[in-house]
Amino acid sequence: MDDLHDLRVRHMTLVDCRAVSEIRVGGWRTAYAGLVPQSHLDGLDVAEDAEKRREMLLKAGNPVVNLVAERAGEVLGWAAYGPYRDGDIRTGDAELYAIYVRPGHLGGGVGGALLRTSLDRCRAAGYPRVFLWVLKENARARRFYEHHGFAPDGVEEPFEVDGVEIPELRYALWLEPGENTP
Template sequence: MGPRVRDMTLADCRAVAEIRIGGWRAAYTGLIPRSYLDALDVDEDTELRRTMLTKAGNPVVNIVAEQAGEVVGWAAHGPYRDGEVRTADAELYTIYVRPGHLGSGVGTALLRESLGRCTAAGHGRAFLWVLKENVRARRFYERHGFVPDGAEEPFEVDGVAVPEVRYVLRLGDRDAP
């Protein structure tokens, strides 16, 4: 049986912080400065998740995946951000899976739920940004129909420019991933 996907609650914030930081350390070692990865703090990130989850008017949708009662993945999506301007399109802000659960269907379950919610909300397209050198993530998104649209931007981490590429997926007139 696959993971159960549900809305994130305040009780999930610590698990999500652990998943996020573990995901950064697993996926981005060698891609972004080690000093940044080493400085990530679960307690600080837990408080940030709590603050963001309870922020009034926040349009971000946070969902988690559970297996055997354990939170093993997290995704967040909302309006596409073109600079500071929100558009009618959707953006998948993040998908992270506990490193020991990569390849188990957790990421796919989270992606399907996020895209289903984006489609139901009437968004025509979903965008996402991914580190250019994160080959595993890029392959995952490409398997699910996302295509790079040619946009690239540097993401600055500890003074180092790390290139990101943008992917897009047309919603509504396609089969589920």
């Protein structure tokens, strides 16, 4: 179990792109083994992903907030959130796009710290609700989100990976006191 006292959550910078990509690629390979085609997992490239992260951070007007969790200068996790994406429809809600923790640090509170910080910031920004998408068969991730108050809202859509459709569930969490999760 990691010690959370010296864990720091902060905004991601360009210097963090390589570490975040290592975490993201490692996270995909760990969490989605057996759930998505192995050919896709084998084709993930850290350098290519890091370049995409750099481009996104430098994009003017990008509403996505990227956070990292670090301890003693080592980036251990990454989260990204922003406005809910539903085509051109804007609902006024937020979406948690991603949370990944460096393999070897799962279950140590890094993901929880990133999630709590993301939710606190969404609440402060005035978002009434946060949505996220999770692979239906990703039991570990579903337990994590349910533990933090999220619940499936009945919406399911396929996510295509290398020509294979994989079911995803949408989860929701109301941020305003007294609201019910859909």
